[in-house]
Amino acid sequence: MKKESQLERQIRRGEVYRREDLVPFSGAVDRDLAELVKKDIIVKLRNGLYHYPKLSVFGKLPPDEVKLVRKFLKDDNFLLTSPNLYNSLGLGTTQLYNKPTVYNHKRKGEFKLGNRIFNFIDKSSFPKKNSSEFLLVDLLNNISSLAEDASAVLGKVQEKVLTMDRFKLRKYIDSYGNPKTKSFMRSIL
Template identity: 50%
Template sequence: MKARASSQSKATLLAQHVRAGKVYRREDLAPYSTSVDRELRQLVDQGALHKLAQGLYYKPKKNVFGEVPPDENELLAAFLKDKNFLSFNPSVYNSLRLGTTQLYNKTVVYNHKRHGEFVLERRRYEFRMKPRFPRPHQVTPEYLLVDMLNNLDDLAEDRGSILAAAQRKLASFDRQKLQKSLEQYGSAATKRLMKRWQTAEQQGSAA
C-alpha cells in the first residue's frame, strides 16, 4: 500500500511538468522521473495524458465543448522530432480549379524523417520523405500545380480531364514562378510533360 502511494506520488510529480495543450516525447519527460515508463502508464490510465503514438503523449486541454485536440503543427513536429515539414490535404488541389473536386480524409506530410501511414489522435497521416519541399508560406498556385502533376496517379479524378484542363490554363499561371517550382520540385515525368506543353504553346504562338 505504501509503495503504491509512493508510486502515485511520483506520477503526480511528473504531471507537474506537463502543461495542458502540449505534446511531449518520452525523452522530454525522462529527466523528471527515475521510472518514467511506469509513471507515464499511470498518467495515461488516470486520463491525465493521452498516448498518441509510441513515446508520444499529449496533456489534454479542455474548453466548454470538451477536450481540445493537440495543435497539428506541434503534434507533427514532436512526432518527427523536426520542425521542417509541409503538411496538406490533397483537396487543396481543388483551389486550382482544374476539375478536381474530391475531398480526402487524410493529411500528407512531406518531411525528411519518416515514411508511411500513421494514425495520430484519431487522424490519418501519410508521411512521405522528400529531398525538397517549400515552407508553408512559400506554397503558391504554381507549386500546387507542379505537385499535383507529380501526384496525378494518386488522385481519384480522371487523369485525362485534369491534364487537358491544366494545359488549357497553363498561361494563367505566373511563368517565372512556375518554372522555378518545376526546377526545384518537379519530378522527371512532370518536367517532361511541362516541356511538351511549353513547346506546343510556342509552336501555337508561332503559327
C-alpha cells in the same frame, strides 16, 4: 485528493510530448505517464508520444498536426500537405482525403499518430511551405493516384497557369516536378 505530480505541473494543454522530454520532471516517468493516461489527463498517441489536449465545449481537441509531426520526427524539416489542398486550385478537384502527406527526410510509410493516419514520404527536396505553384506541381506529380478524372483536370491546367507567377512556377517545376510533370508543363509554358 491526491496532489498534482511534478510531471503534471510541467505539461501544458495543447502540447505534444515525447517520453524523453518528460524524464527530467519525474523519478519514474513511465509510471507517472501511465497514471496520467489512466486518469484521462493525457492521451497516448503511440509508443513514446503523448498529448495533453486542450478542452472545448465539444470535448478534447486533437493535437495540432504540425506540433504532432514535429515531435514524431524530432525535426522541423518537413512539409505537411494534403491532396485536399488541390481543391483550392480551381481545377475541378473536389474529393476529400483523410490522410495528410508529410514530405520529409527521415520517415517513409503510413503511420498512425493518435486517431489519424499520416502518409510520410521521404523526398529529397520540398519547399518550406505550400503555395499554389507547388500544389500545382504536386498535383501533377500525383495525378494518377487521385480519384478525379485526370484528363478533365489536365485540361484546366493551361488556363490556371495563366493566373500564376510563371517564374516561381518554372522554378518549382524544375525543383520538384517528376519527369512526366516536367514534360507536360514544358508543352504548355
